[in-house]
Amino acid sequence: MKLEKFISFFDKKLSDHLCGICSYTPFREIISYTPLVGGKRLRPYLIWELSRLTSFGSDRALKTGIAVELFHSGSLIHDDLPPIDNDDFRRGKPSNHSIFGEARAILAGDYLMLYPSKVISSLDLDHRYKERLMNLWSDVSLQVVEGEFADVTPSERTEELLSFIRRGKTASLFGFCFAAPFCVDDGSKFSEMFELGVDFGEIFQMMDDIKDATSTLQELGKTPGKDLSQDKLTLLSFRSVEQAEAMVEKRFYAFCEKITEYRDLAGELEDIFRLIARR
Amino acid sequence: MKLEKFISFFDKKLSDHLCGICSYTPFREIISYTPLVGGKRLRPYLIWELSRLTSFGSDRALKTGIAVELFHSGSLIHDDLPPIDNDDFRRGKPSNHSIFGEARAILAGDYLMLYPSKVISSLDLDHRYKERLMNLWSDVSLQVVEGEFADVTPSERTEELLSFIRRGKTASLFGFCFAAPFCVDDGSKFSEMFELGVDFGEIFQMMDDIKDATSTLQELGKTPGKDLSQDKLTLLSFRSVEQAEAMVEKRFYAFCEKITEYRDLAGELEDIFRLIARR
Incomplete structure (x- = not known):
């Protein structure tokens, strides 16, 4: 299913669920x-598409996607609060x-x-x-909060801490989305897919760091330039925009190389990742 | 184990865990x-004592007690925030x-x-x-947040809504503590114990409503009289202190009657409940 079609399909299911x-x-x-205000629905889309490659099943993929999207919305609501990011806009609409x-x-x-936790613990799925x-x-849910904490109050301005923040607040959730459909069967690809998703999520966050500095409110759906004005630790704390763009491109090509190793998955994955990463 | 002895034992284990x-x-x-600032540890104590009556085991009881106490601390941190209860004190110390x-x-x-969720999902326990x-x-964790929401912004001033708030924000967590040790074996007492714990939690919250109006900062460990000054919906919105005290006493005796039905549990339960309810 193409992403645009998925968004309409998912939004209807999400609204029913709510x-x-x-x-x-x-x-x-x-x-x-906040969940219904819109969004690219990338996380549920990844679960949905990847679930076609396993016996996880579309119903479970949809429910897990709803769960992840709701968590993500909840963490954005807290992120936008005045004591944290103090943002009055989210996805182009007033924040919660x-x-x-x-x-x-x-x-x-x-x-x-x-x-x-309620959604996952209620899934009709073999206990293993x-x-x-x-x-x-x-x-993963704890890693997101930890990453967010380090993002809001970084204890030092090092690339090591930036990498911890990126993995925690963004990439681990993508790791979950990649891994979830592979929890079934013998689960042999479960950890491997998690790391692949983390890699994807890191690239995604690096692109987000660049977009914050180079986009308008309309393009971004939230106030741009906030990372700099809040003195956030981002990729641009250590690199110029040009250097950062070159770095992301390199990581993205390395990622594409990596997924060609997954012979049976490569076609689907590459389509999804190119589509999303190029948005 | 007596409550005082349990508190020292538990505080050490909690500190190690943290x-x-x-x-x-x-x-x-x-x-x-916040978890280490102190507290009566009633919730873990109930799990600990009740676990002696089942095959749940002391190690699982302790871990589950730590989980519940940490959740409770987290919800108190949010409760104390300026936009919610705006309380600078908790357990006699500055709030988080x-x-x-x-x-x-x-x-x-x-x-x-x-x-x-991490603690519970990691318990060494049969999957059923x-x-x-x-x-x-x-x-239960969702009911606590719902109850807290209705408490903070009640949509109407009725005894029905008060009862919903009391069950949500306080009693359901006690229900969990009563039920948890009974999740093992055939689980036949699991729901029954949950309802018994809810009943206990309701009485506990009613006592708390009265204490807020009648205690000092020192006795309470947090700012007293806040329910009234914040125009909260409490038992005293509908009853005088004397009426409320009589009502709690009646509910407590009815509760004690109820637990004598549990022949094999009655002795232990009554000791615990009297001890706690009379604090």
Whole structure:
């Protein structure tokens, strides 16, 4: 399925899912706002497409994709809060706290970040596979928060810490998306796919660092130039834009080389990755 | 084990556990601060004592108790934040954000609330029991956030909503503590114990509502009289202190009646509950 088609399909399923998400209706509206505001849906798309290569199944892929997207939305809600990134815009629309206030936004973020455990623990899946998936999920969700913490308050300005931040706040979640469909069967590709996803996520974050410095509000959907104004540790703390672009290109080609090793997967993967990475 | 003795034992184990909790050391300090500031440790104590009545085992009881206590600490960190309860004190010490700032406190709360899934999914426990425990945990953790949301922004001032808040933000977590040790074997008492724990938690919260109005900062460890000054929905929104005290006493005796039905458990349960409820 092409990404554009997937986005319409996924958005409908996500909206249906959110209708039943929480028993207190005034909270449901606030929980649902950010996930439904839009987004590229790359994480669920990766799970969906990769699941065609395993026996994970489309229903489980969709549910896992919804879980990951909701977690991601929750972490963005917290990220946008005034004490953290203080951003009034997200995906081109007012951020959660600028509509509902900080108290509600904090709790909506909490709910969305905790919710995936419920989805994963309820999957109709053999217990061995579910355990594999749940263990990875619980590690990854913590790594995202750790990475975000180091991003917000870096203890030193080194490339080593930048790499830790990038892996934590962004790449580990992509690792989960790559690995999830491979939790089934003998799971032999599970760790391998996680590392491949982390690699992809690192490239994705490096591109994001560049875009923050070179895009407009309209292109970005959030306030541009914030990394610099907030003195964030990014790729551009150590490289010029030109150097950074050359570095990303090199990493991307190395990544494409790496996936040709996966003979049975290479075609599908390369299509997806080129499509996404070139956006 | 008496509660006082358990507290020393547990605090040591908790402190050891926190030494290995997160790979980014500047974050570990902030994550560890609130859990180690103290507390009555009632939730882990209940799991610990009740586990003597099943084959759950003391090691699993301790780990599950640590998980619940860390979640509880995380939710208190968020609860104390300026946009929510705005409390500079917790357990008689400065609250997390008043030492480390709001950004760090938000992320420390996130980490602590997500952490239990990792503990539970890593328990050395038969998959059927673990699945039972994990499903309950994921429901309960969401109920706590929902209850907290309704507490912070009640949509109406009714006893029905008060009851929803009480069950969500407080009682469901006690329900989990009662049920957890009974996830093993045929699990026949699992739901029953959950409801019993919810009942206990409701009485606990009703007592807390009264204490907020009648205690000093020293007795309470946090700012007293905040429910009234923040116009919170509590038992005292509908009852005088005297009426509320009579109501709690009645519910407590009904609770004690209820546990005498559990012939094999009654002795231990009654000791624990009387001890705690009378504090």
